[in-house]
Amino acid sequence: MDQPLIELTGATLEYAARARAVDAVDLTVPTGQFLAVVGPSGSGKTSLLNLIGGLERPTSGSVRVSDLELSRSDDRQLSAYRSSKIGFVFQSFHLHPSRTALENTSIPLYFTSTPMAEGLARCRELLQRLGLAGLEDRSVSQLSGGQRQRVAIARALVNRPPILLADEPIGHLDGETASVVLELLSELHKSEQVTMVVVTHDMSILNVAERTVEMAGGRLIR
Amino acid sequence: MRRTRLTRLALGEAGASPWRNWPLALGVALGVACLVYFLSLASGVEELLRKRVVGSLPNRIKVQPSSFSVGPLALQSSINQTTVDKLRALPGVTAAYRQARLPQPCQLYASYGGQSVVTDMIVEGVDPGLVSSQVASGRSFAPTPSEPYTAVFPLAAVEIVNAGISIHTGLPTLTPEAIVGRHFELLVGTSSFSPGQSVRRRCVIVGVSDQIAVSGPALPLEVVEQWEGKPLTYYSVTLEVDTPERVEAVAAAVEELGLVTPGLEMARRIATGVIWARIALVGFAAAILLIAGVGISTGLSLQVREEARFIGLYRAVGATQNDIRWIYLARAGALGLVGSLAGLLLGLVGGYLTQWAVAHFGPSGVLLNDRLFAPTALILVSGLSFGVLGCLLAGAYPARQAARLSPVEALRTG
Ligand SMILES: Nc1ncnc2c1ncn2[C@@H]1O[C@H](COP(=O)(O)OP(=O)(O)OP(=O)(O)O)[C@@H](O)[C@H]1O
Ligand SMILES: [Mg+2]
Numbered sequence: 226m227d228q229p230l231i232e233l234t235g236a237t238l239e240y241a242a243r244a245r246a247v248d249a250v251d252l253t254v255p256t257g258q259f260l261a262v263v264g265p266s267g268s269g270k271t272s273l274l275n276l277i278g279g280l281e282r283p284t285s286g287s288v289r290v291s292d293l294e295l296s297r298s299d300d301r302q303l304s305a306y307r308s309s310k311i312g313f314v315f316q317s318f319h320l321h322p323s324r325t326a327l328e329n330t331s332i333p334l335y336f337t338s339t340p341m342a343e344g345l346a347r348c349r350e351l352l353q354r355l356g357l358a359g360l361e362d363r364s365v366s367q368l369s370g371g372q373r374q375r376v377a378i379a380r381a382l383v384n385r386p387p388i389l390l391a392d393e394p395i396g397h398l399d400g401e402t403a404s405v406v407l408e409l410l411s412e413l414h415k416s417e418q419v420t421m422v423v424v425t426h427d428m429s430i431l432n433v434a435e436r437t438v439e440m441a442g443g444r445l446i447r
Numbered sequence: 448m449r450r451t452r453l454t455r456l457a458l459g460e461a462g463a464s465p466w467r468n469w470p471l472a473l474g475v476a477l478g479v480a481c482l483v484y485f486l487s488l489a490s491g492v493e494e495l496l497r498k499r500v501v502g503s504l505p506n507r508i509k510v511q512p513s514s515f516s517v518g519p520l521a522l523q524s525s526i527n528q529t530t531v532d533k534l535r536a537l538p539g540v541t542a543a544y545r546q547a548r549l550p551q552p553c554q555l556y557a558s559y560g561g562q563s564v565v566t567d568m569i570v571e572g573v574d575p576g577l578v579s580s581q582v583a584s585g586r587s588f589a590p591t592p593s594e595p596y597t598a599v600f601p602l603a604a605v606e607i608v609n610a611g612i613s614i615h616t617g618l619p620t621l622t623p624e625a626i627v628g629r630h631f632e633l634l635v636g637t638s639s640f641s642p643g644q645s646v647r648r649r650c651v652i653v654g655v656s657d658q659i660a661v662s663g664p665a666l667p668l669e670v671v672e673q674w675e676g677k678p679l680t681y682y683s684v685t686l687e688v689d690t691p692e693r694v695e696a697v698a699a700a701v702e703e704l705g706l707v708t709p710g711l712e713m714a715r716r717i718a719t720g721v722i723w724a725r726i727a728l729v730g731f732a733a734a735i736l737l738i739a740g741v742g743i744s745t746g747l748s749l750q751v752r753e754e755a756r757f758i759g760l761y762r763a764v765g766a767t768q769n770d771i772r773w774i775y776l777a778r779a780g781a782l783g784l785v786g787s788l789a790g791l792l793l794g795l796v797g798g799y800l801t802q803w804a805v806a807h808f809g810p811s812g813v814l815l816n817d818r819l820f821a822p823t824a825l826i827l828v829s830g831l832s833f834g835v836l837g838c839l840l841a842g843a844y845p846a847r848q849a850a851r852l853s854p855v856e857a858l859r860t861g
Contacts, residue, residue: 308765319760336765
């Protein structure tokens with residue numbers, strides 16, 4: 226059995242003394258797994274994703290991804306890690322409303338050394354695969370919620386990250402759009418061997434996920 | 448490579464909503480414009496004053512005998528040939544040009560704009576080398592065996608005629624070019640104060656010079672001594688120095704001989720005066736730039752707060768703190784560059800307009816061929832760098848603020 230891709234040991238994230246958003250979590254995720262995280266609001270799900278994605282360093286304990294110990298990495302290392310290993314899909318998209326779909330998708334390229342032409346070609350290909358062909362040059366403010374979430378997913382995939390972290394990716398979407406996005410995620414998981422950590426309440430995602438963990442009060446309870 | 452990309456990202460965003468950013472560059476433009484306008488005007492005025500007082504040739508020193516006053520008596524000594532030889536022998540001196548006044552009274556007759564002009568004058572004789580570089584092309588200033596005698600006219604007299612007589616009589620403005628080749632007559636031996644026996648001498652103007660006395664025309668020294676019938680003593684000797692840098696050293700040696708260099712002293716006084724004026728004007732421009740800088744700083748700070756969500760996103764997709772800092776510094780630098788270039792243009796246009804207005808609507812003949820507005824490469828380059836560096840300095844704080852945002856906090860502000 227090869228070594229797990231993501232390994233949290235006693236990982237703790239404290240915002241204020243005694244208020245632990247993540248409390249001594251032990252969690253291992255093997256390469257290629259589709260992991261769902263559930264739990265009530267405020268239980269620390271987003272904080273857990275932030276730890277894995279290197280947006281926060283644990284207050285104590287360790288977060289290791291491949292061979293990189295995130296708790297001991299500096300800003301440059303963490304940024305390079307986020308750029309090359311992680312794709313984030315946020316609950317609230319975080320798209321630039323006045324920019325086009327293509328421009329939004331290409332943002333991660335600015336922080337890499339991928340040749341721009343090659344990167345842009347990849348952006349177009351992704352938008353096409355996500356069913357947004359013909360909408361590349363449309364401003365994001367003129368796209369529907371489902372189309373926006375697909376732009377956000379394309380943006381997360383531009384740098385071919387081995388890990389995709391998604392926070393309530395279909396929370397804002399209506400049933401039909403939600404199932405399109407979900408189908409897309411599971412297809413990506415299958416075709417590209419992307420390791421997925423998805424925060425959700427949604428039963429349809431839980432059905433697709435290979436494993437589900439539950440959080441409460443910052444702890445992993447199941 | 449990465450920096451180039453980040454700059455493109457930064458400027459692309461500024462360009463996406465230009466009306467938000469470019470007003471911030473206005474203050475910079477104004478500050479740089481003031482800087483360029485004032486400094487160029489100051490150097491133009493300095494050049495002008497220097498020319499009026501010291502003459503337009505920089506490596507020359509006008510030497511005069513010192514005057515003593517003993518009670519009510521002012522003793523004015525003069526320079527004799529022995530002293531001239533000593534001056535010629537000073538190290539660095541390549542030539543010494545003598546100036547002597549014709550002791551006899553003199554009247555000038557000329558026809559000007561169809562009217563006859565008669566005026567008392569003091570004629571002087573000078574070594575031709577003193578004015579040879581200012582003689583009109585195709586003409587020569589040298590002793591002639593017969594009439595007409597060649598003469599050079601003082602530039603200041605042209606200006607006095609323009610400022611005084613022409614304005615009241617409606618006669619045309621005189622230019623140095625227009626009077627070259629004109630003839631006039633000198634009645635040597637008479638004046639309106641002491642009428643007497645006189646000899647009529649016909650002269651032709653071959654040039655206009657700022658090196659001679661303002662009280663009348665100058666003729667070759669040899670000619671004037673001939674008219675007088677005996678050698679004269681000199682009221683002034685102009686030394687030519689091999690390099691402008693040696694002027695001060697030669698002046699010191701001249702003072703050791705008991706002579707004075709009044710023009711040089713005046714030039715020093717003008718230089719100090721202009722330096723203080725410059726400091727005051729630069730201070731004024733710097734104050735404008737300071738206010739502009741504060742505006743840019745707060746403007747960018749506001750943008751950092753408004754764009755926190757995108758800063759958070761950039762961090763999430765791989766931007767380092769340095770990348771974020773660069774993005775905002777690049778914006779500040781671009782504002783500085785655009786503002787400064789606009790300022791340079793504004794300052795230059797304003798300066799040349801001022802010069803044009805003074806030449807056309809100011810007292811006539813003030814400028815002739817001189818510049819009032821004299822921008823130099825140094826002034827333009829310092830204006831540009833002042834503006835750009837000022838903006839980078841103003842952008843430093845917001846850039847730091849942006850770089851220090853916690854990505855998670857920044858994303859939550861959406
Ligand atoms: N920046 C912060 N400063 C202080 N407390 C914070 C901060 N971020 C999160 N918390 C706290 O940490 C806890 C976990 O927050 P987190 O956002 O991880 O919960 P969550 O499970 O994602 O909730 P939701 O389902 O509502 O998104 C909460 O109690 C929250 O108030
Ligand atoms: Mg959350």
